[in-house]
Amino acid sequence: MTILNQSESLPHKSCSAVKIMLLGPIGVGKTSLLRRLVFDTFSYDYKTTIGVDLVSYDVELQDGRPLRLVIWDTDGDFGESILTSSYAAGASGALVVGDATRPQTLARMALLLDGFERTMPRRPTCAVLNKVDLVAPGAAELKPFGGRPVIQASAQTGRGVRKAFLSLAQSIQRDRN
Ligand SMILES: Nc1nc2c(ncn2[C@@H]2O[C@H](COP(=O)(O)OP(=O)(O)O)[C@@H](O)[C@H]2O)c(=O)[nH]1
Numbered sequence: 001m002t003i004l005n006q007s008e009s010l011p012h013k014s015c016s017a018v019k020i021m022l023l024g025p026i027g028v029g030k031t032s033l034l035r036r037l038v039f040d041t042f043s044y045d046y047k048t049t050i051g052v053d054l055v056s057y058d059v060e061l062q063d064g065r066p067l068r069l070v071i072w073d074t075d076g077d078f079g080e081s082i083l084t085s086s087y088a089a090g091a092s093g094a095l096v097v098g099d100a101t102r103p104q105t106l107a108r109m110a111l112l113l114d115g116f117e118r119t120m121p122r123r124p125t126c127a128v129l130n131k132v133d134l135v136a137p138g139a140a141e142l143k144p145f146g147g148r149p150v151i152q153a154s155a156q157t158g159r160g161v162r163k164a165f166l167s168l169a170q171s172i173q174r175d176r177n
């Protein structure tokens with residue numbers, strides 16, 4: 001288990017913390033999205049996360065208040081069973097990731113989104129379609145999953161990465177008010 005602490009140079013204000021699950025099939029780019037967010041780097045070296053990495057990352061919300069995201073990057077082939085495991089306990093929301101080059105990951109994404117919302121009622125999710133740099137422009141246009149918007153992202157170029165994490169943070173904050 002790795003624990004990292006990063007912040008977007010926020011002043012040392014007291015800050016509430018929320019736990020966010022990073023979910024999606026192996027290889028869709030969960031760890032890459034997290035690395036892009038936190039370190040602004042990208043690598044093609046494929047190394048499957050063993051177990052779980054925790055990254056704490058502070059963001060500033062639209063109202064100027066800071067929020068600490070404690071992001072759980074879980075890997076391995078847990079599928080939906082992760083939702084009922086102790087890993088998911090206390091999660092405030094989930095970023096659910098699919099791979100624009102592998103349509104079969106989108107079905108898994110839909111299952112995880114439904115599963116999370118069923119297991120963790122009223123906690124927000126954010127659907128992210130990653131690797132859009134690898135598909136022709138427009139090819140990744142997706143019908144929203146059951147009314148949920150899908151954020152198109154690329155850990156390789158950085159497109160949509162902050163937007164995805166921030167929009168989830170914003171939804172969590174909205175629900176807490
Ligand atoms: N071209 C491209 N490759 C990506 C992107 N995101 C991840 N990858 C690659 O996809 C592979 C799996 O990424 P990884 O973050 O380990 O996936 P995870 O198993 O979901 O954590 C790695 O080789 C990454 O370099 C992306 O946005 N664009």
Ligand SMILES: [Mg+2]
Nearest residue numbers: 030031049075
């Ligand atoms: Mg990973």
